Amino acid sequence: MVGRNIGLEDFKNRRLFQNDVVGQFSIQEFFLNVNRTLHKSYDSMLDIRENIARFIMEALENLKSKESVIVFGPGSCNDIPLDLLAKNFSQITLVDIDIISAQKAIERLDISLRSKVLLKQMDISGLGKLFTRIQDLSNINASASEIESALKSYECESIELLPDINKEYDLSISSCVATQLTTPFFTHILKDKYINESTYKIITSIARKAAFNHCYLVRKHTKDTGFSIITTDIFEWGHVRNNPVSLAIALPSLPEILSFHEFIEEFLKKYSDYMLAGSTILFDIGTFFNNIVARGWYWEIENTIQSYRLYIVIGALLQPKLR
């Protein structure tokens, strides 16, 4: 460890890691760039695909119908066992803002299975108008206070976001999307010029609402007799370039024996200040779902001399609560 005490407070700087994409991109271009950096991770993420596959198999054992499955935020399907889905369901719908990466994932499938997959390009954050407004303000070099008041004026947009796929699925999967809906693109638009403690606080509260809306969206598109799988990255740590940090001593290590309920009550509440914005979806799950089983794992997303990043991820197999 270098020279100073590293502790939980260091997690609060994690947003710096999300600011790597230079230039000013549209939301599609932004996530295409992010996903491109992950495309090469397919082989190294085998164990994570196996974790999701285990949830899928558990759902399959209990599903009456295996007609349809929807995946929110598949990206390059590094963590989604697309072949397992294609072999077991008649139709697979993939919804992402970046469908170029998802298209590449489809090309990994056996040719006989590819026609089962439907791709939908869509912004599922419900923040589209706000993104545009903030991007416009940033482009004209608006003042920090103008940006802040525009962020504060945010009202939840209606969540009827999927008009052309407005149906219920036997299985719905949201895989590490909740933390991506708000903070990454805002920090990209605003960069260090506008991001300060105050704006970050507002963005974090928007992320909390967007995560709740996302949980609602996943429930809405799941049959009462179906299942959902929600996974989310909850803590991120690592080091960048000339700021090597050994965070091992600061880590909240994953509890092995807690139930999902205890995990939320005893573990997450303790560390809630350090959770990634949007991973609060774990607190929202109980509103819409009963949890059947939850498991955690580590996702080493980057490991180079220059930078190292690791997430703790929690995944849960869920049964929809009746409406």
Ligand SMILES: C[S@@+](CC[C@H](N)C(=O)[O-])C[C@H]1O[C@@H](n2cnc3c(N)ncnc32)[C@H](O)[C@@H]1O
């Ligand atoms: C961290 S990735 C999830 C991991 C991904 N399943 C994989 O295997 O690499 C998050 C995904 O959410 C998508 N996403 C982010 N914001 C979105 C939005 N507003 N609407 C739709 N998809 C979005 C990104 O394009 C990306 O594919």
